[in-house]
Amino acid sequence: MTNATSPDTYKRLLEVKGLQTYFKTDAGIVKAVDGISFTLNKGETLGIVGESGSGKSVTNLSIMRLIPSPPGKIVGGEVLFEGKDILKLSESELRHLRGNDISMIFQDPMTSLNPFLRISTQMIETIRLHKTMSRKEALAKSIEMLKLVGIPAAEERIHSYPHQFSGGMRQRVMIAMALSCEAKILIADEPTTALDVTIQAQILELIQELSKKLDTAVILITHDLGVVAGMCDTVCVMYAGKIVEKAKTDDLYAKPSHPYTFGLIQSVPRLDKAHDGKLFSIEGQPPNVIDLPPCCPFHPRCHKAMDICRTKYPPTKDLGNGHEVSCWLFIDEKEHSHE
Amino acid sequence: MTKYIIRRLLGIIPTLLVIITISFFIIRVAPGGPFDGERALPEVVKRNIEAKYHMNDPLIVQYGRYMFDVLRGDLGPSYRYKDHDVNFYIFQSLPNSMILGAIAISLSIIFGITSGMLAAVKQNTWVDYLSMALAVVGISVPLFVIGPVLQYIFAMRLGWFPTSGWFRSGDGWKTIVLPALTLAFADFATIARLTRSSMLETLRSDYIRTAKAKGMKPSAIIFKHSMKGAMLPIVSYLGPAFAGIITGSVVVETVFRIPGLGRFFVQSSFNRDYTLIVGVVIVYSVILVIMNFLVDIVYSLLDPRITYK
Ligand SMILES: Nc1ncnc2c1ncn2[C@@H]1O[C@H](COP(=O)(O)OP(=O)(O)O)[C@@H](O)[C@H]1O
C-alpha cells in the first residue's frame, strides 16, 4: 500500500470509493447511487448538493449502512473510515461506529426524535451506549450539550418531551445528541429544510461553530447552493446518482464547469447581481433513475448537449486542484476517440 | 387529569340516558309485543296482563315510570320470565360472561401481540407467514366451527377437557379452557394483524432510523423505542373488543352451554321482552362507555402528546 505512507493518509477520515446503492422496485432497478467517490478530510466540511431525488440521502444512509433492505442494497464500492471498510463491519462493530464515530442529523426534526420518550432519556441512552458513564454523569453531560447548542433552562427542559419543543429547538437537540459522543464525522441531511427561514441560518451557524470547536468533520447535504457557499470547504454536485462535479467551493463558484452546476449557481438568488426580477431555473424535470440508459442523464435538460451525450456517460476530467467534472464538453476529440 | 376523569365520568350519564331512551322507544315501535304468542290470548286475559304491566297508559307515562325505576337501579320485571326480575337474570349471568370474556381477551392480547411482533420483526420469514396464516384462520373461520373442532380434538379425542359445562355450576375449572380459547381466537387474529402492521409502520419511522443511527441494539429499538407507539392502535381496538367479547359471546355460550348474558340478547329480542332487552342494552352500553373511557386514559398514559385537562 503506497497510501499508508503518504502524509495524506492522516488527514483522510472517510473515503467513499465507487459506491453503488440500488433499489429493487416493481418498476425496475432504481440506481439511486451509482458509482460515486469522494474523500472527507479531518475537520473538513463537505457539501453534497443536488436536486431532490439525486441520491444525496441514499449516499449518506449507505455510509451508515442504514439503507432499508429490502428494497435497497449496496451493490458495490467501499466506504473507508480511517482506512477500514464500513461495508465489511460486523453488526456489533457497526453499532459501535454509529453515533460514536459517525453521527447523523436528519431533515425533519419533528419526526426524528422519539415522541414517546423524554429528551433526557434519549440523550442519556445515546451517551451510555458509547461511554462508560453513570446515569447521573450522562445526564450532566446531556445538560452540558444542550447548553452548548443554546437551549435555555436546559436543566429543566431536558425532562420535556419532544413535542414541547419548537422545530428549531428540536433540531438543536438532535445536534446536541449527535455530538454528545464526540463523533468524528457529523452527517447533516438537509438539517434546515423543514425549518423557518429565520431559524435556518441559526442552525447552520451552530453546526459550523460546533464543528470547529469540537473538530468534527461535516458532510452537509443540501439542495441549496447558497448554503454551501458560506459553510463548505469542498462541494460535490450530484445528479441522478452520480457526482457530476467536485471542487473546492471557491473554485466551483469561480469556474462552474458542468452545465448543471452552472444552472444551479444561476438559480441562487443573489443580492450583488441585478437581475430583471426573474430567477434563472433549470428547465425540465430531474430524471427518473429507473433503468437509465447509458448516457449523460442531464442531456435532455442541457443547452449544450451533443450527440455523444445521448449515448455514453462522460468520463471524469481533472481540471486541476482537485476540480473534477464529468461532462463531454471537457473531453477533446483525441481523448474521446481513445475511449 | 383528575378533573378530566370526573368530567368524563359525569359525561357518561347523559350518554346512557340517551341510549336508554332510544332503545325504550325503538323496541316498542317494532311490530308485535311480549304477549303476542302463536295462539292469541283470550281478550280478557290479555287486557288483565296489560293492565298489570301498565301497558295501556300513554307511552310517555310508561317511559317516565321506567326511567324512574332505572335511575333507582331497578330494571323492572321481565315480561316473559315470571320467576324473577331483569336485575336477577343480569346479575346471575353477567359475571359468567365477564370471567369468560376477561380470560379470552387476556389470551388474545398475549398471543396476538407476541405473534404480531414476531411477524413484524421477522417480516417475510416463516415466522411471519405462520402467524399470519393463523390470523387468517381466526378471522375467516366462524366461532361455531372453531368451537366444535376444539371440542372434537381436545374433549372427545384427547379427553383433556370436558365438552361443556361451567365451573361456577360445579363442573370443574377445566370447563373454561375450550370456550376461552374459542372466544379468544377471533380477537387474537385481529390483534396479531394490527400489531404486525402497526409495528412495521413504527419500524419504518424516522425516529427509529435515529435510534439505529445512534448505534442501538435491535432489542432495545423494539422494546424501548417502538413498543409504545406500536401499541396505540391495539389499545383503541381493545375497548370495544372487550365490551363485545363480554356481551356478544352468544355462539360460544351456546356451543359450550355456559349460563352467560349472551343468550338473553337473542332470546329477549325474539320474545319482545321489552324490559330485558333494554336491560341488556344498558349493561352493554355501560361496559362500552367505561371501556372507551379506560382506553382514553391508557392512551394518554402511553402518548405524552395527549394531555387531558
Ligand atoms: N426505500 C426506497 N425505495 C425505493 N426507492 C428509493 C428508496 N429510497 C430512495 N429511493 C430512490 O432513490 C433516489 C434517490 O433518493 P434520495 O437519496 O432520497 O434523494 P435526495 O437527493 O433527495 O436525498 C430517488 O429516486 C428515490 O426514489
Ligand SMILES: [Mg+2]
Ligand atoms: Mg434527501
